[in-house]
Amino acid sequence: MVQITAPACRGPDASDSVRTIVTGLLQCSAGRYYCNAIKTRSIISLLQFLFIASIWQAYPANGAESSQLAPTAQLRPWTGTTSATFTLDDVGGEQRTLESFRGHVVLLHFFATWCAPCVEEFTSLQKLTDESRGLPITVVAIDVAEVDVRVRTFVAKLGVQFPVLLDRDRAVTKAWNVISLPTTIVLDSNLTPRFIIEDAIDWTRTDIRASIEKLYQSIKKSERTKPASAAGICISTTQHASLGED
Amino acid sequence: MDRRNFLKGTAALPLAALAPTIGFAQQPVFAPKPGPWRSYDLVTRVDVINAIGQPQAWIPLPSVNEADWFRSGDSTWTTNAATATRVRDPKYGADMLHVVWKDGEDKPVVEVTSRITTRDRAVDLSKPGQAPALSGAQRKLYLEGTELIPVNGIVKETSNGIVAGKKTDVEKARAIYEWVVENTFRNAATRGCGTGDIVAMLKTKNLSGKCADLNALYVGLARAAGLPARDVYGLRVAPSQFGYKSLGAGSADVTKAQHCRAEVYLTGFGWIPVDPADVRKVVLEEPPTKLALDDPKVIAARKALFGSWEGNWLAYNFAHDLALPGGKHPKLGFLMYPQAENAGLLLDSLDPASVKYTLTAKSITA
Numbered sequence: 386m387v388q389i390t391a392p393a394c395r396g397p398d399a400s401d402s403v404r405t406i407v408t409g410l411l412q413c414s415a416g417r418y419y420c421n422a423i424k425t426r427s428i429i430s431l432l433q434f435l436f437i438a439s440i441w442q443a444y445p446a447n448g449a450e451s452s453q454l455a456p457t458a459q460l461r462p463w464t465g466t467t468s469a470t471f472t473l474d475d476v477g478g479e480q481r482t483l484e485s486f487r488g489h490v491v492l493l494h495f496f497a498t499w500c501a502p503c504v505e506e507f508t509s510l511q512k513l514t515d516e517s518r519g520l521p522i523t524v525v526a527i528d529v530a531e532v533d534v535r536v537r538t539f540v541a542k543l544g545v546q547f548p549v550l551l552d553r554d555r556a557v558t559k560a561w562n563v564i565s566l567p568t569t570i571v572l573d574s575n576l577t578p579r580f581i582i583e584d585a586i587d588w589t590r591t592d593i594r595a596s597i598e599k600l601y602q603s604i605k606k607s608e609r610t611k612p613a614s615a616a617g618i619c620i621s622t623t624q625h626a627s628l629g630e631d
Numbered sequence: 632m633d634r635r636n637f638l639k640g641t642a643a644l645p646l647a648a649l650a651p652t653i654g655f656a657q658q659p660v661f662a663p664k665p666g667p668w669r670s671y672d673l674v675t676r677v678d679v680i681n682a683i684g685q686p687q688a689w690i691p692l693p694s695v696n697e698a699d700w701f702r703s704g705d706s707t708w709t710t711n712a713a714t715a716t717r718v719r720d721p722k723y724g725a726d727m728l729h730v731v732w733k734d735g736e737d738k739p740v741v742e743v744t745s746r747i748t749t750r751d752r753a754v755d756l757s758k759p760g761q762a763p764a765l766s767g768a769q770r771k772l773y774l775e776g777t778e779l780i781p782v783n784g785i786v787k788e789t790s791n792g793i794v795a796g797k798k799t800d801v802e803k804a805r806a807i808y809e810w811v812v813e814n815t816f817r818n819a820a821t822r823g824c825g826t827g828d829i830v831a832m833l834k835t836k837n838l839s840g841k842c843a844d845l846n847a848l849y850v851g852l853a854r855a856a857g858l859p860a861r862d863v864y865g866l867r868v869a870p871s872q873f874g875y876k877s878l879g880a881g882s883a884d885v886t887k888a889q890h891c892r893a894e895v896y897l898t899g900f901g902w903i904p905v906d907p908a909d910v911r912k913v914v915l916e917e918p919p920t921k922l923a924l925d926d927p928k929v930i931a932a933r934k935a936l937f938g939s940w941e942g943n944w945l946a947y948n949f950a951h952d953l954a955l956p957g958g959k960h961p962k963l964g965f966l967m968y969p970q971a972e973n974a975g976l977l978l979d980s981l982d983p984a985s986v987k988y989t990l991t992a993k994s995i996t997a
Contacts, residue, residue: 535979554961565835
């Protein structure tokens with residue numbers, strides 16, 4: 386009898402089932418007497434293996450939620466022709482222009498609160514902001530076509546410290562030819578688009594940071610101004626607690 | 632669910648695997664046919680929470696009248712608002728009740744009761760009938776692009792590929808229907824009924840969503856193929872009489888039962904009901920759930936939902952890109968949920984914390 390023994394501290398894994406199948410088939414070829422019974426057991430084991438393997442792929446290991454950030458996605462050089470300027474309200478109700486961020490490397494980040502990877506990427510963008518204090522880097526997030534109240538709640542919940550603007554009618558999103566969320570366009574200090582990525586990534590990744598640093602290192606120190614993010618809106622959690630959570 | 636919890640449940644697998652064969656002793660039937668008319672009262676109640684300034688609300692009213700399958704009756708209302716005005720969208724004829732409360736109103740509330748009469752619908756597609764031709768204006772309206780449903784670019788390219796080689800309008804309309812069923816899927820995580828941004832769907836190749844996405848895709852592809860088509864935004868008001876749990880309202884509380892369908896106009900046949908989104912809903916949600924496309928329940932629904940649909944549903948309107956009168960908000964892609972504004976801000980119709988509303992449907996016996 387072939388026995389499947391689950392090792393301590395983990396469930397049965399793929400190798401157990403593979404062993405069952407291989408052993409069964411080897412035994413089958415060794416003698417006809419037990420062949421049918423062994424064949425049946427092997428087929429059952431094979432089915433069990435295939436089923437569990439498919440589920441194994443579908444669900445993360447216990448206690449290890451899978452990240453929604455693309456681990457190897459890269460910034461692509463910008464090849465578009467559009468670099469539309471804009472004026473949008475931020476979630477605090479203040480009007481903001483793209484022009485006001487000139488002099489900084491700008492991460493123009495298009496997102497929506499219903500986009501699951503966007504939530505994790507927001508945390509990463511906040512971390513980048515925290516680690517870049519004093520440097521001419523600004524994250525400018527643009528919410529696409531959602532009601533103000535929902536975006537405010539989202540921003541308050543995450544404790545976001547960078548500007549979050551509202552593209553209520555999708556006009557800016559269309560002008561920049563953004564077709565999927567999240568999309569981030571990296572602008573140099575002259576507000577010229579340099580990179581684009583249509584995926585959620587960890588913005589503190591070494592290779593990503595290096596690409597951004599190359600852009601702001603070209604800015605003469607004397608030309609550096611106070612980071613725009615310092616002047617960005619900040620909605621505290623308590624300020625909008627009455628809006629509730631989804 | 633994680634792996635460990637999942638594995639705990641796998642002991643029941645051998646029995647679970649047998650369940651479909653035990654449960655479907657009879658072939659499922661889903662075959663709507665025009666029959667008796669049924670009337671329903673829909674009661675929509677909206678409460679604005681923590682009112683500030685002069686709150687407003689816009690409640691969709693049934694405004695579809697089609698001789699063969701739907702009659703919008705009277706709508707009446709009670710409210711503590713300063714004004715309540717029935718307003719009609721000039722382009723599509725979509726009706727809504729626009730309510731404005733006075734500054735300082737403590738608990739703004741409005742309750743609307745709408746009577747509708749409807750019945751099952753089916754069109755014989757085997758031979759053309761004597762359906763009246765669309766007027767030039769109607770044809771233009773239902774062939775043109777909307778904000779989220781353009782009919783050029785990738786929509787046109789995709790449509791051309793689908794209808795290539797199809798000679799008749801019926802063949803084209805059916806080919807698009809089958810393509811949507813085959814290539815899209817219902818995503819349970821989509822908020823509400825989706826947004827209907829079909830260019831984003833096609834460009835990203837993420838063809839998932841709910842009815843406002845999947846049926847909008849049908850409409851866009853059909854219009855791009857030269858077939859007048861339209862979304863019909865509405866609400867399920869009763870269970871399916873064919874036993875499909877996923878295709879009916881589970882109770883009288885229909886607050887979350889919004890559903891949009893689609894129609895395509897075929898010369899000689901008139902407006903044809905289509906609902907590829909509901910085929911994908913059967914696939915995902917009909918017990919025991921996650922059915923295959925060759926499951927008998929899916930096959931029956933797929934066959935029926937090109938050319939027929941069940942009259943357990945209320946039609947609000949066909950409108951796109953609606954401006955809310957008296958508000959300074961961007962146009963809505965469609966009007967299927969009650970809308971409300973507080974402190975000058977449009978509230979999130981899908982967030983019960985900001986605006987509370989309930990919809991209750993009741994069958995009326997003659």
